[in-house]
Amino acid sequence: MEFLKVNSYKELSQKAADKVVKVIQENPHAALGLATGSTPVGLYENLVQAYQHGQVDFHKVKTFNLDEYVGIHQDHPQSYHQYMQKHLFQFINLKDDHVHIPDGETGDLEEECQRYERLLAKEGPIDLQILGLGINGHIGFNEPGTAFDARTHVVNLTDSTREANAKFFDTKEEVPKQAITMGIGNIMESREIILLAFGEHKQPAIKQLMEGEVYEDFPASALLQHDRVKVIYGEKDS
Ligand SMILES: N[C@@H]1[C@@H](O)[C@H](O)[C@@H](COP(=O)(O)O)O[C@@H]1O
Numbered sequence: 715m716e717f718l719k720v721n722s723y724k725e726l727s728q729k730a731a732d733k734v735v736k737v738i739q740e741n742p743h744a745a746l747g748l749a750t751g752s753t754p755v756g757l758y759e760n761l762v763q764a765y766q767h768g769q770v771d772f773h774k775v776k777t778f779n780l781d782e783y784v785g786i787h788q789d790h791p792q793s794y795h796q797y798m799q800k801h802l803f804q805f806i807n808l809k810d811d812h813v814h815i816p817d818g819e820t821g822d823l824e825e826e827c828q829r830y831e832r833l834l835a836k837e838g839p840i841d842l843q844i845l846g847l848g849i850n851g852h853i854g855f856n857e858p859g860t861a862f863d864a865r866t867h868v869v870n871l872t873d874s875t876r877e878a879n880a881k882f883f884d885t886k887e888e889v890p891k892q893a894i895t896m897g898i899g900n901i902m903e904s905r906e907i908i909l910l911a912f913g914e915h916k917q918p919a920i921k922q923l924m925e926g927e928v929y930e931d932f933p934a935s936a937l938l939q940h941d942r943v944k945v946i947y948g949e950k951d952s
Pocket residue numbers: 749750751752753754780781845846847848853854855875879
């Protein structure tokens with residue numbers, strides 16, 4: 715695992731975007747694993763700019779989102795479907811049928827997990843997986859205690875995750891209680907991974923990762939067993 719400390723959120727976003735652009739330039743058919751949350755917003759802004767400047771072309775690229783809330787509509791402003799439209803998809807030339815996001819609205823969640831698994835098996839492996847980091851070490855929505863070989867599954871979100879995500883909703887009660895997430899097993903099958911974390915509140919989790927201990931109560935530590943992971947992190951803008 716390689717750690718790269720940056721001095722600003724801008725630098726983190728630029729470094730991450732440079733990596734994504736490079737992967738697509740080397741392989742125009744690349745499969746990207748995408749994350750949501752506040753951390754990758756700057757990365758997506760930079761990708762839009764790179765596209766507008768003709769530095770990258772998405773028309774053969776495929777995308778797989780890590781997760782989606784259960785029980786809110788895809789057109790809810792806080793659904794990850796809407797997030798991706800708002801920050802990235804509406805601005806670039808990705809084909810609609812190359813975009814994959816779990817469907818958290820379906821009546822049969824187990825079948826939806828199986829459908830996503832089949833899709834990943836057929837279209838994968840993911841060439842570059844982008845990850846954010848929960849303050850409790852979660853990746854995607856794989857909460858502490860999740861088995862490292864878990865596949866796409868439905869999760870009950872922890873209180874700390876719901877609180878952390880409450881900033882996006884009017885009240886904490888509105889934050890969904892469940893989500894569908896790719897499992898750690900899926901994430902580990904990616905050819906390459908970048909993990910992004912910015913802010914003082916993320917530093918305890920980064921420090922824990924640096925200690926190098928692998929255990930299921932700290933999901934991000936699974937990544938220590940992957941040989942192509944780069945952690946791009948920073949404490950504050952200096
Ligand atoms: N499911 C997402 C994660 O994929 C994300 O990494 C995490 C951190 O979010 P933020 O970047 O807003 O700190 O939040 C959510 O729980």
